[in-house]
Amino acid sequence: MYRRYVKRIIDVILSLVGLILASWLYLLIMIAIEIDDPGPVFFSQKRVGIHKKYFQLYKFRSMKMSTPHDMPTHLLENPEQYITRVGKFLRKTSLDEIPQLWNILRGDMSVIGPRPALWNQEDLLAERDKYGANDVKPGLSGWAQICGRDELEIADKARLDGEYVQRMSFGFDCRCFFGTAISALRGDGVVEGGTGELHRMENKK
Numbered sequence: 001m002y003r004r005y006v007k008r009i010i011d012v013i014l015s016l017v018g019l020i021l022a023s024w025l026y027l028l029i030m031i032a033i034e035i036d037d038p039g040p041v042f043f044s045q046k047r048v049g050i051h052k053k054y055f056q057l058y059k060f061r062s063m064k065m066s067t068p069h070d071m072p073t074h075l076l077e078n079p080e081q082y083i084t085r086v087g088k089f090l091r092k093t094s095l096d097e098i099p100q101l102w103n104i105l106r107g108d109m110s111v112i113g114p115r116p117a118l119w120n121q122e123d124l125l126a127e128r129d130k131y132g133a134n135d136v137k138p139g140l141s142g143w144a145q146i147c148g149r150d151e152l153e154i155a156d157k158a159r160l161d162g163e164y165v166q167r168m169s170f171g172f173d174c175r176c177f178f179g180t181a182i183s184a185l186r187g188d189g190v191v192e193g194g195t196g197e198l199h200r201m202e203n204k205k
Contacts, residue, residue, distance in 0.1 A: 002168075007173070025098070029041070029060055029095065033061055037087075047117065047118060047138070048119055048134070057116055060099060062083060109137055110139045113137050115138060133161035142176060143160050
């Protein structure tokens with residue numbers, strides 16, 4: 001009952017309320033982005049949704065207009081050079097993710113679930129297949145995000161996503177929701193230009 005009906009109802013209510021309450025913040029962020037680095041204030045990217053179906057994910061743009069498209073930050077050479085001043089703050093506080101409330105309202109995503117992978121992150125998708133984590137809606141945040149976020153290696157992230165699938169319930173979603181709020185305030189697990197997998201590769205050099 002919860003997975004099939006209640007979770008979606010909660011998603012619609014929370015995303016709609018969030019969009020309304022955050023409308024003033026939207027305006028401030030849009031102005032700040034435009035002043036810092038003129039160009040589109042929103043950034044869209046092809047991501048992998050439930051059952052590996054593609055959808056367009058929306059964010060506030062935190063990278064400069066010159067940044068290569070469809071490339072994970074950790075794969076960029078010296079990624080710091082591409083992040084705007086406003087973008088650093090948005091990424092640190094996760095405010096760049098706010099536009100995904102629209103994705104949730106549309107039904108592309110859920111409030112809680114595995115973070116949507118890029119269309120070309122085949123290694124992560126393959127690992128998630130082992131746990132059935134590609135067969136649930138991706139989320140604005142999830143269990144892996146409060147257990148390490150960018151610091152996690154791909155195998156660990158997929159395992160935690162699979163653990164979420166097994167434990168999915170109203171109580172567990174609440175735990176992830178409030179855990180996300182605490183992690184965002186602290187800036188936990190945010191590693192610009194790096195993931196656990198990247199650090200492992202660099203250590204081999």
